[in-house]
Amino acid sequence: MKRPHFLLWFSIAAMLFLTSCMDKEEKVYDNPADIPVFREMNAELTSPPFVPRPAGKRKAKKLIVKMEILEKEGELTDGVRYMYWTFGGTVPGSFIRTREGDEVEFHLQNHPNNKLPHNIDLHAVTGPGGGAESSFVAPGHEKVFSFKTINPGLYVYHCATAPVGMHIANGMYGLILVEPEGGLPEVDREYYIMQGDFYTKGANGERGLQPFDMQKAVDEKADYVVFNGKVGALTGDNAITAKVGETIRLFVGNGGPGLVSSFHVIGEIFDRVHVEGGNLINENVQTTLIPAGGAAMIEFRVDVPGTFILVDHSIFRAFNKGALGMLKVEGEKDKKIYSGEIRDDIYLPEGPGIQSMPTTDEIVASEVPAKSFEEQMEFGKQAYMQTCFACHQAEGQGVPNAFPPLAKSDYLNADVDRAIGIVLHGKTGEITVNGNKYNSVMTRQMLSSDEIANVLTYVYNSWENSKKVVTKAMVEKVKNSK
Ligand code: HEC
Ligand SMILES: [Cu+2]
Numbered sequence: 001m002k003r004p005h006f007l008l009w010f011s012i013a014a015m016l017f018l019t020s021c022m023d024k025e026e027k028v029y030d031n032p033a034d035i036p037v038f039r040e041m042n043a044e045l046t047s048p049p050f051v052p053r054p055a056g057k058r059k060a061k062k063l064i065v066k067m068e069i070l071e072k073e074g075e076l077t078d079g080v081r082y083m084y085w086t087f088g089g090t091v092p093g094s095f096i097r098t099r100e101g102d103e104v105e106f107h108l109q110n111h112p113n114n115k116l117p118h119n120i121d122l123h124a125v126t127g128p129g130g131g132a133e134s135s136f137v138a139p140g141h142e143k144v145f146s147f148k149t150i151n152p153g154l155y156v157y158h159c160a161t162a163p164v165g166m167h168i169a170n171g172m173y174g175l176i177l178v179e180p181e182g183g184l185p186e187v188d189r190e191y192y193i194m195q196g197d198f199y200t201k202g203a204n205g206e207r208g209l210q211p212f213d214m215q216k217a218v219d220e221k222a223d224y225v226v227f228n229g230k231v232g233a234l235t236g237d238n239a240i241t242a243k244v245g246e247t248i249r250l251f252v253g254n255g256g257p258g259l260v261s262s263f264h265v266i267g268e269i270f271d272r273v274h275v276e277g278g279n280l281i282n283e284n285v286q287t288t289l290i291p292a293g294g295a296a297m298i299e300f301r302v303d304v305p306g307t308f309i310l311v312d313h314s315i316f317r318a319f320n321k322g323a324l325g326m327l328k329v330e331g332e333k334d335k336k337i338y339s340g341e342i343r344d345d346i347y348l349p350e351g352p353g354i355q356s357m358p359t360t361d362e363i364v365a366s367e368v369p370a371k372s373f374e375e376q377m378e379f380g381k382q383a384y385m386q387t388c389f390a391c392h393q394a395e396g397q398g399v400p401n402a403f404p405p406l407a408k409s410d411y412l413n414a415d416v417d418r419a420i421g422i423v424l425h426g427k428t429g430e431i432t433v434n435g436n437k438y439n440s441v442m443t444r445q446m447l448s449s450d451e452i453a454n455v456l457t458y459v460y461n462s463w464e465n466s467k468k469v470v471t472k473a474m475v476e477k478v479k480n481s482k
Contacts, residue, residue, distance in 0.1 A: 028181060032150040035060045035101030035181075042066070043104075045094035048228045049191045049240055051251060052097040056183035060101030067094060068109045069118050069137075069172075076198060076224055077231035077322065077400050078436055079207040084229065085118070085159070085170040091229030092194035092255060093157070093174030098124075098149050100181050105146045106131065112140035117161060122147075123293070124155035124176045132160040152180035154277030154295040156253050165257045169199060169217050171229055173255030175295055187299060188246035194253040195261045195290070195312060195323060196229065197222035204321060205397070220258040225317040227310065227325045232401045234310065234325030236439060244331025247301045253277075256292030262313040263290050263298075265327065267306065272299040287313050302329045304338050319399060369450050373457075373469065380458025383451050388459075391442070396463045402440060404433035407463030416456075416468055420478040423452050449475040 029035050040062035044052035070089045076082040087093025098104060108120055117138045121130035125147045128134075134145035159172035175194060199217040200210035204224060216223065227234050234240060242248055254261045264287040273285045274297035282288075288296050302308075310325035311318035318324045333340070370376040385394075388406070392398050396407035406412055411433040412419050426444035430437055447455065449472045456470040 029101075032100050033148055037062050037101070037103045040064060040105075043096060043098070045088060045096060046192070047088070047090045047094060048092055049193060049234065051095045051177075051190045051192045054183055054186075055097060055099035055102075055179045058099065060099060060103070063098055063102045063104050064107070065096055065104055066107045066109065067096075067120070068111060069114060070111050071114045071116070073209070075230060076200070076210065076226075077205070080200070080202075080205065081209040082198065082200070083170070083209070083211075085116075085167060085172050087120070087157070087159075087172060087174050091171035091173075091196065092192070092253065093172070095174065095192045095251070096157070096176040097179070098176065099179040099183070100149055100152045102149045102178075103146060104149060105144065106135070107142055107144050108135045108137050109142045110137040110139050114139040118159045118167065118172065119143075119161050120157055121160040122155060122157040122176055124149055124151070124153070124157070124178050126150060129160060130157075136161065149178040152178045153279070154178075154251055154253070154274065154297050156255065156293050156295055158255060158293070163214075165217055166212060166214065168255060168257040169197070169212060171196065171255075173253070175251055175253045177251060184249070184297075187249045189240075189242050190249045190251065191240045192251050193227050193234065193240075193310070193325065194255055195225065195227055195259075195263070196255040197257065197259045198224040198226065200224070205400070217258065222259060222317075222321060224322050225259060225312060225314075226322040231322035235401050236326070236437065239307070239326035239328045241328045241330070242302050244302060244305055244329060244334070247299065248327075250298040251295065252290060252298055253295040254290040254292050258292065259312075259314075259317075260292055261290040261323075262287050263296065264288075264311050264313040265300075266309040266311060268300055268302070268308050268327075270298050270300050273297070302327075304334050305329050305331045319402065322400070324402070369472070370454055376454045376457045376469070377461060379451070380454035380456070383447065383455040384458055387445055387447070388455065396459065398433075400436075401438075404431065404436070404438045406459050406465075408465065409433050412459070413466040416460075416470060416474065417478050419456060419459075420452060420470065420475050423447065423456065424475070424479055449479065 038059040038061060043063050043065045046052050067087055069087060071085045073081055074084050084091055110118055119132045119136040121132040123130055125131045127147060131145055135143045137143040155176050157174050157176050159167035161167050199213045200223045201213045202210050252263055270285040273282045273288050275282050277295035290296050306329055308327040312323035370379050391403040392406045396405055398405035423445050427442045430439040452475045453470045453472045460466060460468040
């Protein structure tokens with residue numbers, strides 16, 4: 001019975017021959033335009049902060065992208081509404097993930113309920129207008145064009161319909177990734193973040209539906225600078241997450257329209273940055289510059305637990321205009337890398353000899369107590385402007401998602417002893433002030449009982465608060481009750 005054996009060996013040989021031929025198809029092409037495509041597939045599109053599965057080692061394909069333009073109202077920050085124009089219903093628009101050599105068949109669909117024509121300029125496209133010329137589409141229509149991805153990298157796409165700046169300012173931007181042959185190195189987690197600047201008729205925080213302000217945009221005077229389309233898109237429950245020991249890749253873009261981003265993560269160093277989204281890799285980077293209409297791929301391993309704050313390090317944008325996000329890392333502490341607070345020693349510039357903490361009595365003895373309500377208000381205001389102001393702001397308005405308001409604060413007005421306790425001992429943990437949740441840290445304020453009485457009297461008698469008068473005795477009572 002030799003024949004079956006022969007057949008078996010013959011078919012194994014034939015299979016080996018065929019697979020070696022298929023392997024040859026994987027060869028690297030000098031000209032990526034020559035990479036052949038195998039079959040077609042529908043692109044997976046995702047909303048921020050998520051990205052589609054990697055292309056990795058898959059073959060180049062005819063990739064069908066169906067992108068729907070939606071003009072829809074959303075919230076820029078608490079109580080502030082904005083009419084966003086979007087690619088796929090989100091700002092930034094849906095993430096598109098391709099590989100080098102893909103032939104992308106792009107369907108741009110303008111929803112019939114929209115008011116305006118739009119188009120798309122993808123920086124990954126080699127061709128007039130990056131596709132804008134072929135994709136100009138009226139409401140209720142779909143335009144189709146196709147392009148070959150011949151340069152790997154991370155690219156911005158945006159609307160390029162006149163007035164271009166206005167279409168971008170209203171949220172019409174997103175990212176398209178072209179993976180190199182063989183894919184990007186594997187990481188544990190990937191996220192999609194895009195900065196943008198917003199210009200509203202009203203000032204920052206002014207409530208209601210805010211129209212776009214052309215003049216402010218021309219002057220580049222942004223009222224809001226945000227990640228992922230709104231203040232707080234990446235804070236609190238919306239924070240991105242990871243576990244100690246994991247590797248992370250952030251696909252970070254900047255839609256502008258006006259401002260560049262000094263992208264930084266407080267407490268983390270970027271192990272590798274694909275500078276400007278291209279092939280150049282920089283290592284051990286603190287802050288990477290992301291131009292308007294540009295992007296970067298940022299990779300790092302998280303080694304210690306904690307909340308890491310993502311900011312535009314043009315820092316007023318972070319703390320006053322919204323460019324602040326959070327990466328929450330869970331896991332075991334590593335004291336070798338970060339000790340945490342070890343001690344809180346007394347520092348006296350006069351040198352050794354007077355090494356004891358001044359007692360409250362000593363502090364009190366060194367200052368003149370207020371003799372009237374007016375003096376309490378005056379001293380209180382001074383103390384406020386020296387200590388509380390940095391966080392709670394000049395008019396007690398606070399900073400959305402970071403520092404609660406003291407102006408018209410229901411939380412403050414509900415309980416004087418609790419407010420005294422907060423200034424005495426500091427405060428952490430979730431609280432709700434005027435319907436908004438805060439979960440942050442207020443450090444203990446080093447003030448004497450007199451000063452606390454004054455500053456709280458000032459706060460209670462300002463900004464439509466309940467006009468309580470706080471006395472030194474009241475402060476002492478709370479102090480001794482603990
Ligand atoms: C370093 C920033 C910072 C400073 C300085 C600061 N606070 Fe706060 N404060 C906070 C934060 C953050 C919270 C919320 C804490 C939480 O989430 O648990 C808070 C909460 C409060 C609250 C309760 C919530 C509310 O809005 O009614 C009061 C009252 C308060 N602070 C008063 C003061 C006063 C008075 C001073 C100055 C003597 C002061 N704070 C200084 C950050 C600060
Ligand atoms: Cu548009």
